[in-house]
Each structure stands twice: as C-alpha cells, then as structure tokens.
Amino acid sequence: MALTDRQLMTYLKDTLNFKEELDLESELFSTGALDSVSMLNLIAFVEETAGVEIRAEDVTLDNFDTAARILRFAEQSIG
Template structure:
C-alpha cells in the first residue's frame, strides 16, 4: 500500500496533535516541531501504512524532515 502526503499530514495533525500549519514542505524535526519520541511514532506509522521496513540508516533529516521527503523515501523503497 502506498503512503500519500495527505495521509501523513492527517496522521501528524490527528494523532500527534500538530496544528493546521503543516504542509508537504514543513520541516518537522530540524524546526523542533517533532522530537525523537515523535520520530519513533512517525516511523511506526510509515512502516504500518506503507508496509515497508524503515532501516536505521534511512532515518536521517534528508529522509524524514518533511512529509514530502518521507513519502519520497517510501516511494523509493516500494
């Protein structure tokens, strides 16, 4: 199953209670919006929704700082 940017944004808003200012290019971690605990929740959501395994080496700001980068990582692994 594919992961869409909108699914991820909805998860961030609904489950992690982020405000409505989140879009595909919002910097989630480098801006301090999310912390390492939230990162683990996001990784779990991505793995479950996209049915992929996120390898520790892939957990970088290049891959996880914005919703669009996270979806790009998923697309590259599919």
Template sequence: MSISQDDLANFIRTDLGIEDPIDAETELFSGGLLDSVSMVSLITFIEEKAGVTVQPSDVTLENFDTIASIEAYVRSLD
C-alpha cells in the first residue's frame, strides 16, 4: 500500500485540526504546527493507511517534518 500527499494533508487538516495553510514543504514540527501528541496520531494513521510499520528510530525531522518527506519515507518502506 501507499499514502499520498493529499491523504496526509487531509488527515492533518481534518483529524489533527490544523487550519493553517499547508503544502508539501510546510514544516510541520519544526514550524510548530504539530507536536509530539500529534506525532503519535500521525504515525498511527500512516501505519493503518499505508500498511507499514514505523520504527521508532525512523521518527526524525528528516522523515516527518514535511508532507513530502513523510511520503518519501513511506515509499521507502514499500
């Protein structure tokens, strides 16, 4: 399975309640839009939607700070 940037953006807007404009390169965590509690929900969504397992050691800003980097990370797990 996979996950798209639209899937991620919709989840962030709808389920995490982010009303700020976001695009593929918006800094989600380093920009202060999401926090550690949001991260847990985001990882659960990714694992369920994409059918992957996110390893704790992979939870880094490099992999999770933007929608584009999250999509690339999930693609690398396929």
C-alpha cells in the first residue's frame, strides 16, 4: 500500500495549524508547525496508510521535516 502526496497533504492541512501555504517542501518540525504530539499522530498515520513500521531511529528531520521527505521515506520503507 502506498502513501500518496494527496493523502499526506490532506492529512497535514487538516491537522496542522500551518500559517503559510503548505506544499511538499514546507518545513514542518523545524518551523514549529509539527510538535511532538503531532509527530506521534503523523507517524501513526504514515504507518497505517503506507503499511510500514517506523522505528524510533527512523524519526529524524531527514525523514520527517517535509512532506516530500516523508513520502520518500515511506516509499523506501515499502520497497
């Protein structure tokens, strides 16, 4: 099962209070739009939607600071 950019962007727009236009390259955690509780919910969403298991060591800014990075991580985790 793959996570699509549309699914992820809809989830982010519905759950985050992002003050600017949200796109695939918008920084989420480093700008404060995504806090630790939101991150846990996002991880659960990605695991459920993409059908992957995310380990604690995978939760880094390199993998989760933008929607594009999240999508890339999910795709690599599947295949």
